[in-house]
Amino acid sequence: MARAVAETIAQARAADPGCDVRDLLGSSIEPGDVFDLLSPSLFGESRVVVVERAHETRSDALAALTGYLADPADTISLVVVHPGGARGKALVDSMRAADADVVECRRVTRAEERIDFVRGEIARAGATITPSAAAAVLDAVGGDLRELAAACAQLVFDAGGHIDVEAVARYHRGRADVSGFSVADRAVVGDVGGALETLRWALSIGVAHVLVADALADGVRTIARVSSAGRANPYALAGTLGLPPWKVRRALSQARGWSEGGLTRALGVVADANADVKGVAADPSYALEQAIRRIGAARRSRA
Numbered sequence: 354m355a356r357a358v359a360e361t362i363a364q365a366r367a368a369d370p371g372c373d374v375r376d377l378l379g380s381s382i383e384p385g386d387v388f389d390l391l392s393p394s395l396f397g398e399s400r401v402v403v404v405e406r407a408h409e410t411r412s413d414a415l416a417a418l419t420g421y422l423a424d425p426a427d428t429i430s431l432v433v434v435h436p437g438g439a440r441g442k443a444l445v446d447s448m449r450a451a452d453a454d455v456v457e458c459r460r461v462t463r464a465e466e467r468i469d470f471v472r473g474e475i476a477r478a479g480a481t482i483t484p485s486a487a488a489a490v491l492d493a494v495g496g497d498l499r500e501l502a503a504a505c506a507q508l509v510f511d512a513g514g515h516i517d518v519e520a521v522a523r524y525h526r527g528r529a530d531v532s533g534f535s536v537a538d539r540a541v542v543g544d545v546g547g548a549l550e551t552l553r554w555a556l557s558i559g560v561a562h563v564l565v566a567d568a569l570a571d572g573v574r575t576i577a578r579v580s581s582a583g584r585a586n587p588y589a590l591a592g593t594l595g596l597p598p599w600k601v602r603r604a605l606s607q608a609r610g611w612s613e614g615g616l617t618r619a620l621g622v623v624a625d626a627n628a629d630v631k632g633v634a635a636d637p638s639y640a641l642e643q644a645i646r647r648i649g650a651a652r653r654s655r656a
Contacts, residue, residue, distance in 0.1 A: 357456040361432050362401050369399040376403045379410035379441070387417035393426040403432045408441035415444050422451040464597040467491050470498060474505035475516055482508075482516040484606070485538055488599055489521040492534055522551065533560060533568035536645070541572040541607050541619075545649035552641055562630040562637040569644060570623040572607070577616045579604040611652055618651035 365372045375390055382404065390402045404410065410418070418431075425431065435445050449455060471490050475482040482490075494504045504524075512520035522535040536555060539548035552565060579601055582590050591598040611619075622644050629640035 358403055358432055358434060361430060362403075365399060365401045365430055371398065373398060373400040374403070375400065376405065379404055379406045379408065379414075382410055382414040382418075384413050384417040387414060387421060391421045391426065391429055391431065393428055397428060399428045399430075401430045401432060403434065405434045407433045407435045407444055408438065410441055410444070415441065418444055419447045422447050422453075425451070464491065464496075465599050467496055467498075467501065468599045471501055471505060474502050475509060478506060478509040480509045480512075480514045480516060483518065484599070485603055486516050486518045486521050488603055489518050489534060489538075493521065533564040534572070536565050537568040537572035538607075540569060540645045540648045541576060541652070543610060543649055543652045545645060548645045548649075549642055552645060556638055556641075562641060563627075565641055566623070566626045566630045566644070569641075569648065570627055573616070573619045573623045573648065575600060575604045576608045576611060577620060580608045580611065580613075580616060612654060615651045615654040618654060619648050622647045622651060 362372075362374055365374075377386065377390075390400070394400065404418070418433075421431065433444060433448060435441060468484075468487050468491060471487045472482060475487075490501065490504055490508070494500050508516050508520060508524055511524055518535055518538050533555065536548050536552045539545075539551055555565060556562070575596070578594055578596075579590060582594060588598050590596075591601045594601065596604075626640060626644035629644070630637040634640035
């Protein structure tokens, strides 16, 4: 919603840099405010009036707003932000009847929808992003759409036209979860050199050994679970395995090149690594490096 409002204001200011913008809360609007703010200026200046939380507007003010729609001023843009639902819906219906532009902001609740949101934001900025990188952005930033949108814009600005996991790791290098999973993403596809380089960099900025070990274990176990589930639609597999569809799709892609025996060996490797970083090994950094090499060897194994 915030973006739709911002774009409307930007368009108005592009046409008139001196455009006056007024923000109001529905609960605080009086009928007199409607008359004052939605009456044309004597000097013809443009104005944008934004009514936030329109569902909280009292009936007398709603009536005034609805009345304005019968004869709107050319120099005034009225923006009404409504969360949906029945409360205050009469104003929304009146605006639709008046042929107002309507932007529907669908609620995003599932992880896969947020992944799609990330892809859309990157595309909106004129760039592309790999599936693994989109998942890494979500891991790094969390589910808040404003933060995701800002992160996507910054990634495109920093990395250019194509965003991969490396670009996400560079931008979010202070985030332990991204760094750990960046190591794992390289290790499980056989990029031993890249995984070792990412590991050393991650440890140098303070990522805990146990987080890297956990990420390696999660990567190998997810591939093993998805591989053993047989061929099926990612959505069906997601329901069966209790995993988000985006994670299933990523694991299916990473599973290429793995044999059943290799996965069995790799599961033993990550179990050993987990114990090593929790006190068994004298040097947990060296133990993680060895784990990555052993995962690479397991992936190359055909038995």
